Amino acid sequence: xSRNPDSDTIPLHSTSQSDIDEIENLINSQPYPSSVLPARPxxxxxxxxxxxxxxxxxxxxxxxxxxxxxKPIPVPPAAAKLPPLPxxxxxxxxxxxxxGGSSSIAAAGFGPAPNTLTEPVWDTVKxxxxxxxxxxxxxxxxxxxxxxxxxxLRDWDLWGPFFFIVFLGLTLSWSASVKKSEVFAVAFALLAxxxxxxxxNVLLLGGHIIFFQSLSLLGYCLFPxxxxxxxxxxxxxxxxxxxxxxxxxxxxxxxAYPFMSTAVNPxxxxxxxxxxxxxxxxxxxxxxxxx
Amino acid sequence: MDLSPPAGENYAHPRICFFHVLFKAAALAxxxxxxxxxxxxxxxxxxxVLLGALDFWVVKNVSGRILVGLRWWNExxxxxxxxxRFECLDQESMARINQKDSWLFWWTLYLTAVAWIFxxxxxxxxxxxxxxxxxxxxxxxxxxxxxxxxxCRKDARKQLEAFATQTLASRVTSTIQSAFSVV
Numbered sequence: 001x002s003r004n005p006d007s008d009t010i011p012l013h014s015t016s017q018s019d020i021d022e023i024e025n026l027i028n029s030q031p032y033p034s035s036v037l038p039a040r041p042x043x044x045x046x047x048x049x050x051x052x053x054x055x056x057x058x059x060x061x062x063x064x065x066x067x068x069x070x071k072p073i074p075v076p077p078a079a080a081k082l083p084p085l086p087x088x089x090x091x092x093x094x095x096x097x098x099x100g101g102s103s104s105i106a107a108a109g110f111g112p113a114p115n116t117l118t119e120p121v122w123d124t125v126k127x128x129x130x131x132x133x134x135x136x137x138x139x140x141x142x143x144x145x146x147x148x149x150x151x152x153l154r155d156w157d158l159w160g161p162f163f164f165i166v167f168l169g170l171t172l173s174w175s176a177s178v179k180k181s182e183v184f185a186v187a188f189a190l191l192a193x194x195x196x197x198x199x200x201n202v203l204l205l206g207g208h209i210i211f212f213q214s215l216s217l218l219g220y221c222l223f224p225x226x227x228x229x230x231x232x233x234x235x236x237x238x239x240x241x242x243x244x245x246x247x248x249x250x251x252x253x254x255x256a257y258p259f260m261s262t263a264v265n266p267x268x269x270x271x272x273x274x275x276x277x278x279x280x281x282x283x284x285x286x287x288x289x290x291x
Numbered sequence: 292m293d294l295s296p297p298a299g300e301n302y303a304h305p306r307i308c309f310f311h312v313l314f315k316a317a318a319l320a321x322x323x324x325x326x327x328x329x330x331x332x333x334x335x336x337x338x339x340v341l342l343g344a345l346d347f348w349v350v351k352n353v354s355g356r357i358l359v360g361l362r363w364w365n366e367x368x369x370x371x372x373x374x375x376r377f378e379c380l381d382q383e384s385m386a387r388i389n390q391k392d393s394w395l396f397w398w399t400l401y402l403t404a405v406a407w408i409f410x411x412x413x414x415x416x417x418x419x420x421x422x423x424x425x426x427x428x429x430x431x432x433x434x435x436x437x438x439x440x441x442x443c444r445k446d447a448r449k450q451l452e453a454f455a456t457q458t459l460a461s462r463v464t465s466t467i468q469s470a471f472s473v474v
Contacts, residue, residue, distance in 0.1 A: 124352045154367045162344060166337060173333050181332035185421040188336075210373045212365065 132160045139220040140255050153213050153220075153259070161219015164226050165191045168283070171229040175290045187286065194279045195219060202272050207264035217259050218276070224251040225280065229287045236291070245284040252280050303389035304357055311354035311396065314346035315403045318429060322410065336425050343429040350400070350436050358392040360385055361447065363439040379447040382454050400440065404433040 135153060165188060173184035199214040228248030232241045256276050264272045302308050318339050325335045355361050360380035367373050379385060411426040 121353050128348075128352075156367070159344075166340070170333065170337065181421065184333045184336065185424060189424060208371060210367055210371070212373070213367060 128157065128159065131155055131157055135160055135216070136220055136223060139217060139259075140223050140251075153217050156210070156213045156216035158212065158216055158219070161195070161216055161222070164219055164222040168222060168226050168229055171226070171233050172286060172290055175229075175233045175287075177291065183290065187283075190279075191222070191283070198275055198279065201275055202260065202263055205264050205268050205272055207268075207272060209259075209263040214259075214263075218256065221252045221256040221280075222283075224248040224255070225283055225287070228284075232287050232290075238288075241288050245288050249280050249284045253277050256280075302391050302395070304392060307354050307357050308392060308395050310349055311358065312399055314342050314349055315399060318342035318346060319403070319406055319410075322425065322429075332421055336421070339425050340428050343432050346403075347432040347436060351439070354396060355436075355440055358388075358396045359440070359444070360388055361440055361443040363443045375442075377443040377446045379443060379450070382451060385447065385451065400433070400437055404430065404437060407433055 135155065135157060139153065168191065169184045169187040172187045173180045176183045195215050195218040198218060199209070199211055202209050202214060203211070225248050228244045231244050235241075253273075253276065257273060260272050260276060261269045321342060322335065322339045325339075329335055351363075355363075362378045363376065365373055365375050380388075407426055407430040411423060411430060414422040414426055
């Protein structure tokens with residue numbers, strides 16, 4: 001492939017071929033079976049580092065304090081997951097693309113590591129998986145070092161909630177002896193619509209919570225109920241079911257409590273928390289009542 | 292937008308294009324054909340929605356980056372506000388994006404959404420609320436990607452114009468300066 005050093009462009013044919021060759025070399029040499037090939041960055045003459053918005057530091061892992069870290073951690077917060085429709089009320093017009101060295105948007109405390117546009121696919125997968133795990137640990141498990149809980153789910157993602165809701169629906173459907181499809185559809189719709197309505201409830205109460213952050217939180221807090229449903233599916237004893245459901249219900253509510261309560265005015269805490277508790281109780285009844 | 296792929300060059304990333312189309316087509320095909328073979332709604336739902344979610348992820352994180360050089364995501368900043376970020380490659384790389392890749396990307400994105408809308412209308416007509424749920428989820432995912440990437444592209448074009456005018460202005464001034472220095 002010849003390159004004219006004075007010109008800005010490279011004929012596309014030769015780069016196409018070289019990219020294909022690079023990908024084929026990768027297939028033959030890579031040790032792991034990934035279904036999607038790691039995307040090689042384009043051939044060197046192309047600029048591979050996009051000039052992105054903020055030269056600000058990427059976020060530290062959620063447990064440590066975030067805003068002053070300057071290490072270039074190659075784990076940017078990118079890739080928000082399932083439907084992140086632009087929220088109508090609180091989108092600032094910071095959505096401008098940031099190219100050509102334009103001035104940074106200084107408001108954000110986070111910034112992507114500069115290479116996310118050209119990183120290999122496997123990195124993206126690993127990054128997203130680790131985000132799910134860290135969100136789960138943060139939300140559901142007791143954590144004495146947890147700082148301000150309102151800030152904890154900064155890196156929200158919707159994959160975790162998606163899996164948990166589907167898993168709960170599947171478990172309930174499996175336990176049911178009749179009307180399996182209806183059970184699944186009802187469970188899924190109830191949980192999805194319930195999460196949306198609960199979030200709207202908090203917003204309407206004048207609380208400060210981000211829509212997707214709250215959806216993500218309510219989804220992750222389903223994890224204990226998932227465990228409970230699994231146990232109830234395996235062992236069909238009524239007393240055991242009641243005990244297990246009560247324990248997991250308490251655990252779920254306890255996990256959801258700090259986030260919801262910090263989001264609203266203290267006088268309205270109960271108004272925000274009661275519907276959450278109600279939803280989990282109804283899911284608990286579903287689990288007990290299914291036979 | 293033209294209806295036929297631009298001629299004269301091949302796909303630059305054929306495998307990525309393949310995966311871009313694969314999950315979309317698989318979700319649609321499975322949904323349409325499953326009514327013939329599979330009795331259980333649960334299986335149809337789970338597999339279709341899973342394929343739709345995988346497609347969303349692939350388009351957002353892989354093919355968007357590689358085929359058209361765009362990326363969008365959401366962040367929550369220190370003050371607890373949500374910020375939508377749009378990012379694209381710099382101007383030189385954007386100029387070198389393969390036209391066929393880009394054509395395929397955008398057309399399949401729009402066509403999938405249209406297909407899901409049609410399927411939604413069918414299930415509405417047949418009063419099947421649970422299939423409407425499946426269609427609703429997949430449609431939401433497609434539309435999210437369309438909206439995200441369209442906004443990203445608009446911003447990229449604005450930046451391109453700004454960059455072009457800036458470059459033009461700087462070139463004009465440097466030409467004038469060199470002209471004066473010669474004189």
